[in-house]
Amino acid sequence: MNTLAPRPVDAVIAAAAEFLGERITRNDALRQQHARGEDTSTPTMPDAVAFVETTEEVSRVLKLCHEHGVAVTPFGAGTSLEGHVNPVRGGISLDLSKMTAILDVSGPDMDCLIEPGVTRNQLNDYLRAEGLFFPVDPGSHCTIGGMCATRASGTNAVRYGTIKENVLALEVVLADGTVINTGSRARKASNGYDLTRLMIGSEGTLGVITKIRLRLHGIPEATSAAVCQFPDLASAVNSVIEVLQMGIPVARIELLDEVQMAACIAFSKLEGYQPVPTLFLEFHGSEAGVQEQAELVEGITAGHGAAGFAWATDAEQRNKLWKARHDGYWAAIASKPGSRGIATDVCVPISRLAEALLGAKEDIVASGFSAPIVGHVGDGNFHTVILLEDDSQATLEAAWELDRKIVHRALALGGTCSGEHGVGLGKREFLEKEHGPEALAVMRSIKVALDPKGILNPGKIFRN
Amino acid sequence: MNTLAPRPVDAVIAAAAEFLGERITRNDALRQQHARGEDTSTPTMPDAVAFVETTEEVSRVLKLCHEHGVAVTPFGAGTSLEGHVNPVRGGISLDLSKMTAILDVSGPDMDCLIEPGVTRNQLNDYLRAEGLFFPVDPGSHCTIGGMCATRASGTNAVRYGTIKENVLALEVVLADGTVINTGSRARKASNGYDLTRLMIGSEGTLGVITKIRLRLHGIPEATSAAVCQFPDLASAVNSVIEVLQMGIPVARIELLDEVQMAACIAFSKLEGYQPVPTLFLEFHGSEAGVQEQAELVEGITAGHGAAGFAWATDAEQRNKLWKARHDGYWAAIASKPGSRGIATDVCVPISRLAEALLGAKEDIVASGFSAPIVGHVGDGNFHTVILLEDDSQATLEAAWELDRKIVHRALALGGTCSGEHGVGLGKREFLEKEHGPEALAVMRSIKVALDPKGILNPGKIFRN
Numbered sequence: 001m002n003t004l005a006p007r008p009v010d011a012v013i014a015a016a017a018e019f020l021g022e023r024i025t026r027n028d029a030l031r032q033q034h035a036r037g038e039d040t041s042t043p044t045m046p047d048a049v050a051f052v053e054t055t056e057e058v059s060r061v062l063k064l065c066h067e068h069g070v071a072v073t074p075f076g077a078g079t080s081l082e083g084h085v086n087p088v089r090g091g092i093s094l095d096l097s098k099m100t101a102i103l104d105v106s107g108p109d110m111d112c113l114i115e116p117g118v119t120r121n122q123l124n125d126y127l128r129a130e131g132l133f134f135p136v137d138p139g140s141h142c143t144i145g146g147m148c149a150t151r152a153s154g155t156n157a158v159r160y161g162t163i164k165e166n167v168l169a170l171e172v173v174l175a176d177g178t179v180i181n182t183g184s185r186a187r188k189a190s191n192g193y194d195l196t197r198l199m200i201g202s203e204g205t206l207g208v209i210t211k212i213r214l215r216l217h218g219i220p221e222a223t224s225a226a227v228c229q230f231p232d233l234a235s236a237v238n239s240v241i242e243v244l245q246m247g248i249p250v251a252r253i254e255l256l257d258e259v260q261m262a263a264c265i266a267f268s269k270l271e272g273y274q275p276v277p278t279l280f281l282e283f284h285g286s287e288a289g290v291q292e293q294a295e296l297v298e299g300i301t302a303g304h305g306a307a308g309f310a311w312a313t314d315a316e317q318r319n320k321l322w323k324a325r326h327d328g329y330w331a332a333i334a335s336k337p338g339s340r341g342i343a344t345d346v347c348v349p350i351s352r353l354a355e356a357l358l359g360a361k362e363d364i365v366a367s368g369f370s371a372p373i374v375g376h377v378g379d380g381n382f383h384t385v386i387l388l389e390d391d392s393q394a395t396l397e398a399a400w401e402l403d404r405k406i407v408h409r410a411l412a413l414g415g416t417c418s419g420e421h422g423v424g425l426g427k428r429e430f431l432e433k434e435h436g437p438e439a440l441a442v443m444r445s446i447k448v449a450l451d452p453k454g455i456l457n458p459g460k461i462f463r464n
Numbered sequence: 465m466n467t468l469a470p471r472p473v474d475a476v477i478a479a480a481a482e483f484l485g486e487r488i489t490r491n492d493a494l495r496q497q498h499a500r501g502e503d504t505s506t507p508t509m510p511d512a513v514a515f516v517e518t519t520e521e522v523s524r525v526l527k528l529c530h531e532h533g534v535a536v537t538p539f540g541a542g543t544s545l546e547g548h549v550n551p552v553r554g555g556i557s558l559d560l561s562k563m564t565a566i567l568d569v570s571g572p573d574m575d576c577l578i579e580p581g582v583t584r585n586q587l588n589d590y591l592r593a594e595g596l597f598f599p600v601d602p603g604s605h606c607t608i609g610g611m612c613a614t615r616a617s618g619t620n621a622v623r624y625g626t627i628k629e630n631v632l633a634l635e636v637v638l639a640d641g642t643v644i645n646t647g648s649r650a651r652k653a654s655n656g657y658d659l660t661r662l663m664i665g666s667e668g669t670l671g672v673i674t675k676i677r678l679r680l681h682g683i684p685e686a687t688s689a690a691v692c693q694f695p696d697l698a699s700a701v702n703s704v705i706e707v708l709q710m711g712i713p714v715a716r717i718e719l720l721d722e723v724q725m726a727a728c729i730a731f732s733k734l735e736g737y738q739p740v741p742t743l744f745l746e747f748h749g750s751e752a753g754v755q756e757q758a759e760l761v762e763g764i765t766a767g768h769g770a771a772g773f774a775w776a777t778d779a780e781q782r783n784k785l786w787k788a789r790h791d792g793y794w795a796a797i798a799s800k801p802g803s804r805g806i807a808t809d810v811c812v813p814i815s816r817l818a819e820a821l822l823g824a825k826e827d828i829v830a831s832g833f834s835a836p837i838v839g840h841v842g843d844g845n846f847h848t849v850i851l852l853e854d855d856s857q858a859t860l861e862a863a864w865e866l867d868r869k870i871v872h873r874a875l876a877l878g879g880t881c882s883g884e885h886g887v888g889l890g891k892r893e894f895l896e897k898e899h900g901p902e903a904l905a906v907m908r909s910i911k912v913a914l915d916p917k918g919i920l921n922p923g924k925i926f927r928n
Contacts (some may be wrong), residue, residue, distance in 0.1 A: 106813070106815060107709065108705045108709070108814060108815035109813045109814055109815045110708065110709065111813070131709070150654055151652075151653070151654040151658070152654065153652055157652060161629070162652050164658070164661075165625070165629055174902075174906070178902050179902070180899075180900065180902045180903040180906060181899070181900060181903060182903060183880075184875075184878055184879055184880045184898065185812075185813040185878040185879070186811040186812060186813065186843075186844060186845075186878070186879045186880040186883065187811065187813075187814070187843045187844050187845075188615075188617055188621060188626050188811060188843050188845060188883055188884065189615070189811060189880040189882060189883060190614055190615040190616070190665055190882045190883065190884050190885060190886045190887070191665075191880045191881060191882045191887060191891070191895065191898060191899070192665070192887055192895055192899065192904070192907050192925055193662060193665065193666055193670075193907045193910060193925075194615070194628070194658075194661045194662060194664065194665055195903060195906060195907070197628070197658045197661030197662070198657060198658060198661070198662055198910075200658065201654055201655075201656070201657065201658055202657055206657075217711065218708075218709050218710060218711035219711075220711055221710075221711070241572045244574065244682075245571065245572070245574065245595070245682050246682060246685075247681065247682035247683075247684055247685070247748075247749075249713065284711075285711075285753075286756055286760075288752065288753075288756055289749075289752075289753055289756060292750055292752055292753060296750075345654075347650040347651065347652060347653060348649075348650060349570070349573045349575070349649040349650065349651075350572060350573055350651070351570060351572035351573045379650075379651045379652050380650060380651050381650075381651075381652060411648075414648055414649040414650070415648055415649070415650045416647075416648045416650040416653040416655045417655060418653060418654045418655045419650065419652055419653060419654065420652065420654050421654060422654045423654070423655060423656055427655070431655065431656055434648065434655060435644075435645070435655070435656065436644065436645060438638075438642050438643070438644045439644040439645060439646060439659060440656070442638070442644060442659060442914065443656050443657045443659070445913040445914065446657060446662075446910055446913060446914075448913070449909040449910055449912065449913040450906065450909065450910075461656055461657075
């Protein structure tokens with residue numbers, strides 16, 4: 001490199017400093033924090049981190065990066081499990097975590113307008129007084145902007161849908177700094193291409209989300225939770241299929257295998273449960289409706305050999321149960337002290353779920369890893385947390401090999417390589433097999449149309 | 465034109481006849497039938513109609529049209545209200561109505577794979593024995609391929625979502641004949657750009673849908689319908705808002721204004737009802753759940769001054785009621801014998817619905833037209849049927865002027881020009897105002913990326 005010519009990224013940083021001041025920084029510790037998410041990719045430091053606070057600032061940064069051909073990697077809470085926030089081509093890490101305003105909440109419309117750095121806990125704390133809630137709940141303290149970017153879901157999707165069913169419209173800054181709105185506040189529309197859904201799951205490769213209009217839901221009059229323990233995984237899965245076919249509107253239906261259940265019992269001090277395949281359920285509705293749902297589900301699970309059906313209408317008990325479920329990842333890690341985890345994320349048609357799960361368990365046993373399984377079984381989605389007890393490259397490779405086996409089986413069963421964590425770096429190798437080269441070429445052509453210079457989160461989704 | 469050189473479309477027709485035989489035709493009567501839908505656009509005859517029966521045939525026709533630069537306008541049941549099937553640039557009308565196979569139904573997965581010419585009635589007749597149903601129900605005998613192309617909905621959307629929430633994946637033939645699949649059978653996925661949702665609502669301008677993987681729902685154990693009559697429109701709308709805020713899972717909640725109600729009473733011989741603003745409701749669930757929902761709604765509507773609340777759990781009475789609702793268009797036409805109708809289709813945030821409805825009523829009165837109003841009020845979507853009592857251009861222009869007023873008010877209230885009928889020819893003039901020129905430019909860039917020669921349903925969505 002000619003040392004006399006300034007690098008393009010230096011020109012961007014200098015120009016952005018004029019309006020961001022110290023909020024664009026080359027500080028080493030901050031660059032290190034923005035070098036990857038909660039994944040196992042090799043960290044890459046950005047040249048600078050820009051802490052933006054307004055749509056206009058995002059637009060000005062992107063305009064500069066576009067002019068100078070500098071890569072931009074959006075960053076929220078840094079909880080990605082697939083390498084989304086790793087700035088593999090350097091450039092600017094665009095940190096949106098300070099954009100946390102809740103701009104507007106409408107009770108009658110049951111919607112709200114927020115900035116992308118708002119987290120679900122922040123939003124739900126705010127909404128409680130309005131009698132409303134936002135149901136999408138990935139198992140991390142992620143931002144809602146990040147949820148939109150990765151098409152996230154969580155434990156409530158079986159009843160309330162994923163993020164894609166819960167977003168009405170987005171404000172998005174395009175690669176060249178142009179600001180667009182992708183929709184109105186209408187609940188439905190047939191008004192041209194669905195740019196909202198195009199942006200949701202585009203992982204920062206088509207634009208940067210700067211405002212989100214969310215659908216909200218009324219806090220149900222009554223809620224109850226139940227725990228139901230099974231002799232084997234297949235009985236648990238077949239119960240789920242029957243519950244869904246009966247149209248029982250369960251709010252949550254989560255599977256923990258015997259390994260995960262043992263880990264949760266130990267970690268969260270759950271008393272009175274056995275380390276066997278277990279369903280955690282939640283019912284939302286009226287007092288009578290919740291009771292009726294629980295009784296119907298109890299009948300179904302008994303027919304599949306369930307040993308017990310413990311209810312909890314009491315909020316404290318319920319919260320303990322769901323905290324244990326949400327802490328499943330940490331319980332898994334704690335079951336092998338000192339280990340770290342790689343989360344897999346396949347989703348299959350529910351009729352093939354038992355096969356996918358049992359096949360995954362066989363692969364896990366053959367691999368020698370400990371890998372508890374949790375599943376959003378109402379959607380056919382499950383995760384294993386592969387526990388790595390050392391830091392060697394060989395162990396990491398072996399873990400990825402296990403992940404590959406689980407993914408290829410899911411694809412063979414008509415499923416997907418990623419139910420909710422996204423593609424990022426980690427799932428790129430599967431996309432051509434999953435979609436076929438022709439559909440992948442369509443995605444690439446859209447990427448080129450919207451980001452011709454390839455500055456937006458380069459290296460993600462597509463292998464170049 | 466040089467009479468010695470064959471026209472490109474003639475070359476396409478000759479080449480397609482080699483594999484379609486008599487299924488590609490220049491027959492005048494058939495071309496006339498394919499000159500427009502159930503809309504008021506000026507009919508345009510295609511050069512030929514191609515009755516395709518397989519994905520391969522669609523692919524071969526598109527490949528030919530792509531090579532020769534000939535326009536292709538997909539055609540299903542011809543029920544479009546916005547000019548979608550009018551082949552404004554001539555070329556080939558691609559008739560998919562013979563592709564009516566139901567290829568696969570999975571009870572455990574509650575999904576099915578169908579060809580695009582299947583209608584909802586055909587599908588639901590087939591599914592009944594499986595205990596399943598498909599909820600999306602536009603008020604016409606449209607094909608499900610057409611529903612996907614126009615992002616349709618209907619009376620059940622408040623509970624079950626629109627078509628976009630009920631499609632898992634599509635098989636689509638692109639402009640150059642390439643066949644892609646847009647998704648797996650997984651219920652959710654975070655696996656790259658959402659090509660399924662991009663195609664849904666693209667109105668045949670990005671590809672031709674040749675297979676559809678639909679989500680299905682279990683037929684509820686119990687169903688009941690109710691009719692509830694109000695002193696004024698605002699009381700009806702405020703009841704709807706309260707029902708939704710309470711989280712009562714109504715399956716249908718439809719508004720008829722006093723003009724529409726009078727027309728329905730006369731046309732469908734509904735006895736015991738007054739010609740006043742009226743809600744038709746339906747409840748799905750268990751026996752007890754349905755009763756509880758109805759009682760809750762009765763309490764809410766009474767609080768808003770509703771005069772009566774008539775239930776019908778009996779299937780025959782229910783069917784009569786919903787047939788009356790679905791025949792609303794014909795009832796409107798019959799209220800002015802000899803007239804024809806133009807359906808408007810705005811959707812607004814529900815908090816603005818009363819304002820949008822009352823404003824529309826004022827505009828109707830000022831216009832001198834008779835125009836009954838029906839609304840999918842749970843979604844904030846309503847239609848007026850503007851009744852044209854003569855065939856003059858002046859009357860047509862005046863009706864469109866009324867439509868424009870209704871649309872502009874909806875846009876000002878944060879709504880959309882089209883809740884479910886699509887853009888086609890009729891709503892193109894509003895898109896720039898609704899989306900802004902920048903978002904519209906993104907849509908155009910996607911169109912150019914996927915259909916660089918502009919052969920797919922040219923003239924629709926975009927004004928050139």
